[in-house]
Amino acid sequence: xxxxxxxxxxxxxxxxxxxxxxxxxxxxxxxxxxxxxxxxxxxxxxxxxxxxxxxxxxxxxxxxxxxxxxxxxxxxxxxxxxxxxxxxxxxxxxxxxxxxxxxxxxxxxxxxxxxxxxxxxxxxxxxxxxxxxxxxxxxxxxxxxxxxxxxxxxxxxxxxxxxxxxxxxxxxxxxxxxxxxxxxxxxxxxxxxxxxxxxxxxxxxxxxxxxxxxxxxxxxxxxxxxxxxxxxxxxxxxxxxxxxxxxxxxxxxxxxxxxxxxxxxxxxxxxxxxxxxxxxxxxxxxxxxxxxxxxxxxxxxxxxxxxx
Amino acid sequence: xxxxxxxxxxxxxxxxxxxxxxxxxxxxxxxxxxxxxxxxxxxxxxxxxxxxxxxxxxxxxxxxxxxxxxxxxxxxxxxxxxxxxxxxxxxxxxxxxxxxxxxxxxxxxxxxxxxxxxxxxxxxxxxxxxxxxxxxxxxxxxxxxxxxxxxxxxxxxxxxxxxxxxxxxxxxxxxxxxxxxxxxxxxxxxxxxxxxxxxxxxxxxxxxxxxxxxxxxxxxxxxxxxxxxxxxxxxxxxxxxxxxxxxxxx
Numbered sequence: 001x002x003x004x005x006x007x008x009x010x011x012x013x014x015x016x017x018x019x020x021x022x023x024x025x026x027x028x029x030x031x032x033x034x035x036x037x038x039x040x041x042x043x044x045x046x047x048x049x050x051x052x053x054x055x056x057x058x059x060x061x062x063x064x065x066x067x068x069x070x071x072x073x074x075x076x077x078x079x080x081x082x083x084x085x086x087x088x089x090x091x092x093x094x095x096x097x098x099x100x101x102x103x104x105x106x107x108x109x110x111x112x113x114x115x116x117x118x119x120x121x122x123x124x125x126x127x128x129x130x131x132x133x134x135x136x137x138x139x140x141x142x143x144x145x146x147x148x149x150x151x152x153x154x155x156x157x158x159x160x161x162x163x164x165x166x167x168x169x170x171x172x173x174x175x176x177x178x179x180x181x182x183x184x185x186x187x188x189x190x191x192x193x194x195x196x197x198x199x200x201x202x203x204x205x206x207x208x209x210x211x212x213x214x215x216x217x218x219x220x221x222x223x224x225x226x227x228x229x230x231x232x233x234x235x236x237x238x239x240x241x242x243x244x245x246x247x248x249x250x251x252x253x254x255x256x257x258x259x260x261x262x263x264x265x266x267x268x269x270x271x272x273x274x275x276x277x278x279x280x281x282x283x284x285x286x287x288x289x290x291x292x293x294x295x296x297x298x299x300x301x302x303x304x305x306x307x308x
Numbered sequence: 309x310x311x312x313x314x315x316x317x318x319x320x321x322x323x324x325x326x327x328x329x330x331x332x333x334x335x336x337x338x339x340x341x342x343x344x345x346x347x348x349x350x351x352x353x354x355x356x357x358x359x360x361x362x363x364x365x366x367x368x369x370x371x372x373x374x375x376x377x378x379x380x381x382x383x384x385x386x387x388x389x390x391x392x393x394x395x396x397x398x399x400x401x402x403x404x405x406x407x408x409x410x411x412x413x414x415x416x417x418x419x420x421x422x423x424x425x426x427x428x429x430x431x432x433x434x435x436x437x438x439x440x441x442x443x444x445x446x447x448x449x450x451x452x453x454x455x456x457x458x459x460x461x462x463x464x465x466x467x468x469x470x471x472x473x474x475x476x477x478x479x480x481x482x483x484x485x486x487x488x489x490x491x492x493x494x495x496x497x498x499x500x501x502x503x504x505x506x507x508x509x510x511x512x513x514x515x516x517x518x519x520x521x522x523x524x525x526x527x528x529x530x531x532x533x534x535x536x537x538x539x540x541x542x543x544x545x546x547x548x549x550x551x552x553x554x555x556x557x558x
């Protein structure tokens with residue numbers, strides 16, 4: 001059995017989530033090939049060759065894949081798929097974008113966002129915002145799978161696989177990249193951080209998010225937000241944790257001024273330890289919090305920062 | 309330009325679902341159903357394109373049993389011009405839905421298809437991309453802004469690191485993110501008017517597509533319950549617990 005895993009990267013660094021996706025692929029059992037498709041991405045291929053459990057890295061370096069547009073990526077992956085039984089990508093926005101397109105081109109169903117592997121054809125995935133867990137068997141000959149990285153532990157990176165260059169150019173010519181507007185941050189990536197502190201509507205405005213920054217700096221934490229905070233314009237949407245935002249499962253999640261709606265819990269309830277700071281003792285967040293403190297966040301946050 | 313908006317009837321987003329005791333699925337009997345929130349945003353965007361003079365006709369389509377006509381009427385009340393129900397019983401997966409929608413696209417020849425990025429029940433996030441693949445059209449997924457620009461559409465997408473803008477040749481497929489717009493409420497006069505708008509019913513079986521499921525749900529279980537935690541009185545106590553009991557900070 002052979003598995004093709006598509007690497008998540010930004011043309012310069014391999015994303016940490018790929019290491020967890022490789023772990024999921026290992027659980028499926030088989031020979032793993034890691035595909036690095038991008039532009040000027042030799043450094044990513046070098047990093048990919050060190051990933052344990054990977055027997056070969058395919059490097060496809062062409063301007064057509066610079067922004068990993070779904071139209072081009074899906075044609076490339078579909079062409080390569082002939083040699084593989086499983087096609088696996090990380091359920092981040094890039095993978096979510098092109099993988100269903102691959103599945104449709106191969107005429108197979110896709111199993112999205114798996115959190116566990118039961119066997120080579122049976123996977124576990126959350127549905128209904130994580131309020132139910134489905135065990136799903138794929139009946140297709142080829143399996144197209146996206147992996148929720150927080151469900152798996154990263155593999156180590158001290159291996160040395162061979163890198164094979166392929167020069168397949170797939171350019172659908174139907175779409176083009178115009179611009180990126182990326183959020184600059186010194187803090188750890190939200191999806192990969194071991195500590196996350198998030199603010200909700202209770203923060204009242206964007207300036208007050210600075211109250212979280214001092215704590216985040218002391219703990220080395222990433223800062224997240226609820227949908228209410230994003231919709232109110234306090235912070236940009238890429239900070240949103242929840243069913244429709246990012247799924248996180250850090251060691252410590254601190255929810256500040258967040259009531260704990262179903263859609264928010266879907267994105268963080270697998271965190272190891274949850275702390276809630278809220279002045280409403282009835283807030284649903286207290287039902288999942290390991291440690292709760294009923295207090296005004298404007299008193300509690302400065303005090304917490306000073307005590308860390 | 310014609311805009312096609314596929315919509316889905318799902319459990320209302322505020323309802324806490326219960327898993328059936330036999331672990332076959334979640335219990336949807338007597339549960340409040342509604343139009344999927346992302347689909348509502350898709351309808352709103354299509355109606356706004358029409359109001360801005362970019363679209364001439366908005367067609368809502370839904371696949372399912374007769375009950376999804378209720379959601380199609382909602383879409384008509386929100387401003388869609390006509391609706392199509394594709395009558396289908398039982399479970400369908402995203403690929404089946406995409407194949408049926410492909411037939412509708414071939415028949416109606418819309419310039420733009422706007423779908424929600426995911427349904428809040430199955431959480432698959434697949435149908436729009438699959439439809440784009442089957443029709444060979446470009447896709448702009450997770451859209452937070454849609455701008456028609458001649459024979460192209462510029463779509464600003466919500467991606468992990470921020471925003472990305474792509475230009476797509478028309479016709480194209482767009483899937484909506486929550487930030488795209490704020491859907492309007494249907495007024496009572498519009499709800500009344502919607503009752504007289506055309507709603508065609510077609511049978512999924514007539515399309516001659518193999519709609520067998522390629523995945524089998526073996527079981528559905530409730531998620532692991534988190535144990536109830538404790539409420540601490542002071543910030544000092546909180547820091548102490550995190551350091552010494554939970555050992556998550558040093």
